[in-house]
Amino acid sequence: DQQVKQNSPSLSVQEGRISILNCDYTNSMFDYFLWYKKYPAEGPTFLISISSIKDKNEDGRFTVFLNKSAKHLSLHIVPSQPGDSAVYFCAASGATNKLIFGTGTLLAVQP
């Protein structure tokens, strides 16, 4: 039972355009959501997070949107850069404080 789903295994975007990565979850008790970025042969690195009391959080080129009624969050990267090419994982936590990860989306930003 996949509680956190990233239905797009890959995404290709032109440099300078917007990248939108999507994530859906099934557990309404999740109250904290994070995005991690992972380069090959490296560990995931934290990118941005959002609490369930908010619907938007912004950090530079990265914005995360949370739609609790739809159990959906998205990560927007504007403008996209070639260095953003990586696998992006969505993760969620609730009362257990354990992170549940999605399967990841491979973003390729074309120069």
Add this chain to the structure above:
Amino acid sequence: NAGVTQTPKFRILKIGQSMTLQCTQDMNHNYMYWYRQDPGMGLKLIYYSVGAGITDKGEVPNGYNVSRSTTEDFPLRLELAAPSQTSVYFCASSIGQGMNEQFFGPGTRLTVL
């Protein structure tokens, strides 16, 4: 600060062999975690620890053991390795629970043949 370090980077084991994956963090974090990532999958929690001397099972603990004798170290032991344990293993740490990001090590790629 080195952050979270893991050794070895790569290892090939034969079925039935045992090994210990090492993890050390220098951020004085109380919480430490072990995950495995299989191809095309997300990270699955194997074990975690909320402090020295305290460990608990995650989602996929079978075939593994852990110990936490110090704040810094959180080794993962594989007994009787099986091909199903072929994976990339990540160790992580965080200050506490709740709304705290986890910091990950670079991973150990393990192949069991």
